[in-house]
Amino acid sequence: MKIDTISKKCIKPSSATPHHLQYFKLSDHHRRFPDHHTNLTFFYPAESIITDHASNFALKSNLLQQSLSQTLTLYYPFAGRFQNEDIIICNDDGILFIEARTDTPLSDFLNQPDPNLMCNIHKHLVPTHADAKAEADAGKTVEISISNGSMILLKFILFGCGGTAISVSISHKITDLASIVTFFRSWSSSCFHVRSSHNTNGLSTDVQIVEPDLNFIGQTITAGPDSTSSAKPVLSYALSGTKSIAKRFFFSPSKIEQLKTKIISAIEKSEQDHQHHYRLSRVDVVVALIWKCALAAASTSKKDGHHNQTFRPSVLLYAMNIRPRIIPPLPETCIGYLACQFYMMVEKESDLELHELANKLVATKAHAKEVGEKFQGDHDQQVGFEAIMKYFEEERIEFMKNLLKKKDVLFYICSSFCRSSLLEADFGWGKPLWVINSSDNENLLINTIVLLDTKVIGAVEVLVTFGEEEMSAFECNEELLQFATVNPNII
Structure with a gap:
């Protein structure tokens, strides 16, 4: 399957994080975990009434990006960067968002999965920090270069039939499955609100924005960027030594x-x-x-x-x-x-x-x-x-x-x-x-x-x-x- 990248952006919170929330110290429990990523890909069918797939994809992508920007104001540490094992600097550096497309129909991809399906999904669909680095090395934009170290990387993919996929790679150091689900609930409910605000008929939605409780990750501190880590991860997972x-x-x-x-x-x-x-x-x-x-x-x-x-x-x-x-x-x-x-x-x-x-x-x-x-x-x-x-x-x-x-x-x-x-x-x-x-x-x-x-x-x-x-x-x-x-x- 050939995937073509359409664009790469760094999505920042719609409202700047206040200065007094800039430094976030992780709890003892969270400091022990290494910063590896969890990868999830969501596959969505094409909408039968839509014929202009490219325009519809662009509209969806715009909605996703706007609502993501709003969501990050609630999850402001997610838009920051790890300074060390102890501290997140919540400076609104943002998260990487990639648009991509393939001529392969979604049905071809899912109807007859090949034996290496999971590997192929990761290879073609899951965003990685290498995606951001390639752009930075090419010197295309400064904005892309600061997306390195992003806690969340997202890729929105258009398939040849009009179907789509949202692929996320998110830091496991400060999230578990329930956290990822809550983040997606917040993002999707925000997307409904953005879509409603764009509706020319002035229709509203009763979908409630899901607000997170960040207190269990850690607490805001006043320490500056010279803080040093005193804790080392004690949990690690060995990679396979054989194929x-x-x-x-x-x-x-x-x-x-x-x-x-x-x-x-x-x-x-x-x-x-x-x-x-x-x-x-x-x-x-x-x-x-x-x-x-x-x-x-x-x-x-x-x-x-x-x-x-x-x-x-x-x-x-x-x-x-x-x-x-x-x-x-x-x-x-x-x-x-x-x-x-x-x-x-x-x-x-x-x-x-x-x-x-x-x-x-x-x-x-x-x-x-x-x-x-x-x-x-x-x-x-x-x-x-x-x-x-x-x-x-x-x-x-x-x-x-x-x-x-x-x-x-x-x-x-x-x-x-x-x-x-x-x-x-x-x-x-x-x-x-x-x-x-x-x-x-x-x-x-x-x-x-x-x-x-x-x-x-x-x-x-x-x-x-x-x-x-x-x-x-x-x-x-x-x-x-x-x-x-x-x-x-x-x-």
């Missing part, structure tokens, strides 16, 4: 119910305490199956040129939103990385049964709830949040100390985007057909599992990334293929 492959698998609602029934039946037949199993979610059962099949693939793949038939202990790192687990719960409009990584471990081959793995997931969620209840009664929710995160950090450190005593442990990283409202992102021309999280093959994190909603209610789409040997064994796993479809058509 990795990302593939997608689809679980229909009926197959998920079959899988859940199978797991519950196994729990009821076991002699173990199964007090949690009736709360099994679709995510729990799908993750359990993926984890089991991944371990089976790892045990049959080659290691050092020889087939490895030996069981290896495994750790699953599972990211969980903390907002609903604080009492009283925090609203989803609280912005920041308000999530925690929980570790689950399989130490014995006898623990590889599906119901065992599913119960580990449910028990971990129950533990998170218990910790939230432990800090119930804190009048300051920010203090309560920091206390909970400190508690989990101490647990994590203790877990890692014990883990260091073990050898040859398989790590998996899992994130669920289900029930996140990503498919509700409507800017005035309908909801997206599909939303995808993507990375390129050169920067794939090894052994990752990402779950997303689809247009089919109750279904789950799973993106997995493994080494070539593991993926070859994984995608042929008979138990997996009883419940999952490999890389089906998207529309």
